[in-house]
Amino acid sequence: MADLKLRIRRRLKAAHRTFRELKMIAKGLLSTDHPIQVHIIPMRRCNLSCAYCNEYDDFSDPVPLEEMYRRVDKLAALGTTLITISGGETLLHPQLDDIIRRIRSHGIIAGLITNGYLLTPQRIQQLNQAGLDHLQISIDNVKPDDVSKKSLKVLDKKLQWLRANAEFHVNINSVIGAGVREQWDAVTIGKRAVELGFTSTVGIIHDGTGQLRPLDKEARTVFAEMKKLGKHSYARFNQFQNNIALGQPNNWRCRAGSRYLYICENGLVHYCSQQRGYPGTPLAEYSVGDIRREFLTEKSCAPNCTISCVHQTSLVDFWRAPQGLESHTTFHPVARPELVQIESAREEESVMGD
Numbered sequence: 001m002a003d004l005k006l007r008i009r010r011r012l013k014a015a016h017r018t019f020r021e022l023k024m025i026a027k028g029l030l031s032t033d034h035p036i037q038v039h040i041i042p043m044r045r046c047n048l049s050c051a052y053c054n055e056y057d058d059f060s061d062p063v064p065l066e067e068m069y070r071r072v073d074k075l076a077a078l079g080t081t082l083i084t085i086s087g088g089e090t091l092l093h094p095q096l097d098d099i100i101r102r103i104r105s106h107g108i109i110a111g112l113i114t115n116g117y118l119l120t121p122q123r124i125q126q127l128n129q130a131g132l133d134h135l136q137i138s139i140d141n142v143k144p145d146d147v148s149k150k151s152l153k154v155l156d157k158k159l160q161w162l163r164a165n166a167e168f169h170v171n172i173n174s175v176i177g178a179g180v181r182e183q184w185d186a187v188t189i190g191k192r193a194v195e196l197g198f199t200s201t202v203g204i205i206h207d208g209t210g211q212l213r214p215l216d217k218e219a220r221t222v223f224a225e226m227k228k229l230g231k232h233s234y235a236r237f238n239q240f241q242n243n244i245a246l247g248q249p250n251n252w253r254c255r256a257g258s259r260y261l262y263i264c265e266n267g268l269v270h271y272c273s274q275q276r277g278y279p280g281t282p283l284a285e286y287s288v289g290d291i292r293r294e295f296l297t298e299k300s301c302a303p304n305c306t307i308s309c310v311h312q313t314s315l316v317d318f319w320r321a322p323q324g325l326e327s328h329t330t331f332h333p334v335a336r337p338e339l340v341q342i343e344s345a346r347e348e349e350s351v352m353g354d
Contacts, residue, residue: 006165006167009167010167013167013168014169017109017133017169020107020109020133021109023081024036024081024082024109025316027079027081028081028259028316028317029316031079032258032259032291032292032295032317032320032321033079033288033291033292034078034079034080034081034291035075035078035079035080035081035258035259035260035261035291036080036081036082036259036260036313036316037080037081037082037083037084037259037260037261037309037313038075038080038082038083038084038260038261038262038263039083039084039085039086039260039261039262039263039272039273039309040068040071040072040075040083040084040085040086040263041063041085041086041087041088041262041263041264041265042062042063042068042085042087042090042093042096042099042265043060043062043063043087043088043089043090043092043093043096043265044056044057044060044087044088044265045057045058045059045060045061045062045087045088045089045092046058046087046088046089046092046115047089047092047115047117047118048089048115048117048149048150050140050147050148050149050150052147052148052179055086055087055088055273056087056088056089057088060088060265062092062093062094062095063093063265063267065095065098065099067267068095068099068102069099069102070284071263071267071283072099072102072103072106072108073102073106074283074284074286075108075261075263075283076106076108078286078288078291080108080261081108081109082108082109082111083103083108083109083110083111084111084112084113084134084309085099085100085103085110085111085112085113086113087113087114088265089114089115089117089118090112090113090114091114091117091118091119091123092118096112096130097126097127097129097130098130100112100127100130100131100132101130101131104130104131104133109133109134110130110131110132110133110134111132111133111134111135111136112127112132112134112135112136113135113136113137113138114135114136114137115137115138115150116137116139116150116155116158116159117154117155117158119158119161119162120161121161121164121165124161124162124165124166125165127166127168128165128166128167128168132168133168133169134168134169134170134171135162135166135168135169135170135171136170136171136172136173137150137155137158137159137170137171137172137173138150138172138173138174138175139151139152139155139172139173139174139189140174140175140180140185141181141182141185142182142185142188142189145181147179147181152185152188152189152192156192159172159192159193159196159198160196162196162198163196163197163198169199170193170198170199171193171198171199171200171201172189172190172192172193172198172199172200172201173200173201173202173203174186174189174190174200174201174202174203174226175202175203175204175205176202176203176204176205176215176219176222176223176226177204177205177215177219178205179205180205180219183218183219183222184218184222186202186222186226187222187225187226187229190202190225190226190229191229193229194229200226200229201226201308202223202226202227202241203306203308204223204241204244204245204306205306214245214246214247215245215246215247219245220245223241223245240252240311241308244306249303249304250302250303250304250305250311251303252302252311252314252318253298253302253314253317253318253321253322253323254271254298254299254301254302254305254310254314254323255294255295255310255313255314255317256271256272256275256294256299256310256314257269257271257278257279257290257291257293257294257295257297258290258291258292258293258294258295259295259313259314259316259317260272260309260310260313260314261286262276263283264276267282267283267284268280268281268282268283269281269282269283269286269290271294271299271310272307272310273307274301274307275299275301279294295317295321296321296323296324297323297324298323298324
């Protein structure tokens with residue numbers, strides 16, 4: 001009887017979530033003056049120290065709750081439709097549930113990215129009660145190694161708890177490409193995710209200089225298998241990855257700074273995690289004028305971009321408003337090697353959709 005009630009709640013919440021996501025898309029099609037998706041960082045500290053990652057530290061304090069409220073309220077005033085909480089390790093923030101509730105109080109879709117280590121049945125129930133819509137865990141390998149401890153062997157029990165308790169959508173993201181030791185681990189992870197009733201996505205990572213490299217034959221085979229697993233997810237809108245797999249640039253209009261924002265722990269607006277510093281404006285000062293400017297600003301890093309959430313968010317506007325107009329600036333990122341490590345595909349897959 002308890003299982004039946006859980007299934008009913010899940011179906012009702014999934015239907016309501018789908019309705020809200022359709023409204024999000026409709027709003028995005030009707031107006032270009034608001035962000036569609038925002039990644040916000042309330043916690044830079046992490047309980048792990050994966051060798052590839054430049055998105056964490058082991059000492060910083062959580063952003064105070066009242067400050068997070070102000071940032072969420074500002075994003076709501078800008079018309080944001082989806083906020084994904086990222087880190088660091090998000091579950092380390094002592095008032096994470098309050099942040100989720102604040103997001104939901106504005107009618108905004110709430111997503112969360114976590115390494116999963118701190119999940120327990122009780123913690124999952126608390127996330128249910130807070131109103132979380134989407135959760136993503138990135139799993140890097142089947143067995144832990146000296147590069148990453150985010151392994152299926154360690155996290156499988158957490159996945160089983162999610163299967164038994166979660167009323168929100170769960171996505172499991174894995175990776176292939178340069179620097180990955182066992183390419184077929186992604187398929188093992190993806191199949192386990194689907195077996196448990198979750199969606200599965202894959203990211204293609206680049207090398208340590210931030211440049212794309214074609215996948216080898218084995219990795220291309222793995223990529224084809226992973227695309228089959230992801231066919232029922234919103235993230236199936238990932239045709240850009242076909243070119244990335246071949247090491248070829250994509251011709252697209254990146255709307256970072258406009259339709260997609262990355263808000264760091266200091267409350268500054270950035271294009272994404274890999275271009276921190278641009279535009280670097282305090283969120284409190286960000287305006288519709290900034291959104292309109294960045295909507296038309298061409299980003300020279302776009303052709304070789306591997307960050308799925310930015311691609312997918314920008315897809316809403318692929319057909320309109322050419323960029324690089326004479327009256328607007330063109331973005332030329334400064335070479336910052338420390339910001340182009342191989343974590344980009346691991347940590348920013350979109351959490352939208354079932």
